[in-house]
Amino acid sequence: MLKAKLGRIQLKTPLVLASGILGTNAQIMKRCIDNGAGAVTLKSIGPIERNGHNNPTVLAFDSGLINAVGLPTPGYLNMDEEWEEINRIIKEPIIASVYGSSVEEYCRIIKYISKFNPSIIELNVSCPNKKAGMAFGKNAELVSELIREVKKCTKLPIMPKLTPNCDNISEIAKACEKAGADMIAAINTAGPGMIIDIETRKPLLKYKTGGISGPAIKPIAIRCVYEIYESVKIPILGIGGISNGRDAIEMLMAGASAVGIGSAVYYDNIEVFNKINREIEEWLKNNKIKSIKDIIGAAR
Numbered sequence: 648m649l650k651a652k653l654g655r656i657q658l659k660t661p662l663v664l665a666s667g668i669l670g671t672n673a674q675i676m677k678r679c680i681d682n683g684a685g686a687v688t689l690k691s692i693g694p695i696e697r698n699g700h701n702n703p704t705v706l707a708f709d710s711g712l713i714n715a716v717g718l719p720t721p722g723y724l725n726m727d728e729e730w731e732e733i734n735r736i737i738k739e740p741i742i743a744s745v746y747g748s749s750v751e752e753y754c755r756i757i758k759y760i761s762k763f764n765p766s767i768i769e770l771n772v773s774c775p776n777k778k779a780g781m782a783f784g785k786n787a788e789l790v791s792e793l794i795r796e797v798k799k800c801t802k803l804p805i806m807p808k809l810t811p812n813c814d815n816i817s818e819i820a821k822a823c824e825k826a827g828a829d830m831i832a833a834i835n836t837a838g839p840g841m842i843i844d845i846e847t848r849k850p851l852l853k854y855k856t857g858g859i860s861g862p863a864i865k866p867i868a869i870r871c872v873y874e875i876y877e878s879v880k881i882p883i884l885g886i887g888g889i890s891n892g893r894d895a896i897e898m899l900m901a902g903a904s905a906v907g908i909g910s911a912v913y914y915d916n917i918e919v920f921n922k923i924n925r926e927i928e929e930w931l932k933n934n935k936i937k938s939i940k941d942i943i944g945a946a947r
């Protein structure tokens with residue numbers, strides 16, 4: 648009943664761990680799969696080792712999280728052992744997320760990591776905490792050029808991850824499809840936002856501003872996925888503020904073929920996947936719906 652498909656990729660459940668939430672550790676990725684994730688996305692991998700921004704980098708507020716982790720990465724050349732362990736213990740689909748600051752950088756990383764054969768390569772063109780990559784996600788021409796070049800570097804499916812912080816997400820999505828993207832992930836964090844501590848009268852994040860995620864951005868994510876679904880034929884991984892079965896169903900009805908889970912892991916831990924799966928299943932049964940695919944895009 649919970650089986651789903653993202654393009655040609657079969658998923659045992661529609662839930663996908665979103666990038667950056669639990670790093671890249673093979674054991675932790677496997678725990679997500681064992682607890683009901685249909686696929687896992689690794690933390691975005693960049694060109695060289697980087698620590699990211701100084702603490703504090705992640706804070707909770709009433710209706711979500713604000714983060715400025717700043718894309719810490721071991722660098723693509725320092726992950727061979729992790730990849731081998733991932734491929735040894737995980738049989739479900741792995742999504743590798745990649746960021747760079749130029750087309751050449753994306754291509755170099757993608758060529759290298761393709762040998763580890765992840766199921767999908769996600770292009771992070773949408774991180775608000777680092778200038779690198781962000782420009783691509785806001786500009787249809789730049790993102791088209793990136794996708795066309797990246798497609799020459801690998802046979803693996805390419806999935807750009809779009810930002811809600813753009814003028815017209817439909818236009819960006821159409822450009823991605825035309826340039827050869829196999830699927831689209833949406834959305835990355837919204838904002839940037841800021842939290843000020845009124846006692847110290849200072850922004851709480853060391854970096855001052857950060858991307859917003861969690862329940863606060865769900866309506867933005869739903870709107871983005873709905874508009875993308877109206878504009879393109881390629882499948883969508885819908886991400887943003889999903890924390891229970893009803894949210895996930897809403898995202899599927901907006902047009903997502905599978906649903907990313909990010910901040911909800913902070914609130915409910917890795918068991919959140921099983922919890923959401925149970926809630927989806929119960930809703931499907933109560934509504935006499937046999938399969939996830941029967942509700943994809945139902946809101947259109």
Ligand SMILES: Cc1cc2nc3c(=O)[nH]c(=O)nc-3n(C[C@H](O)[C@H](O)[C@H](O)COP(=O)(O)O)c2cc1C
Pocket residue numbers: 665666667668690691705712714716718744771774808834835836859860861862864886887888889907908909910911
């Ligand atoms: C602490 C943190 C780190 C993140 N790191 C990444 C990242 O490395 N690459 C990326 O594409 N998205 C990253 N994201 C964005 C998430 O993958 C997701 O798109 C976003 O949080 C919205 O989903 P959510 O509301 O379910 O968290 C990060 C989000 C958080 C909260």
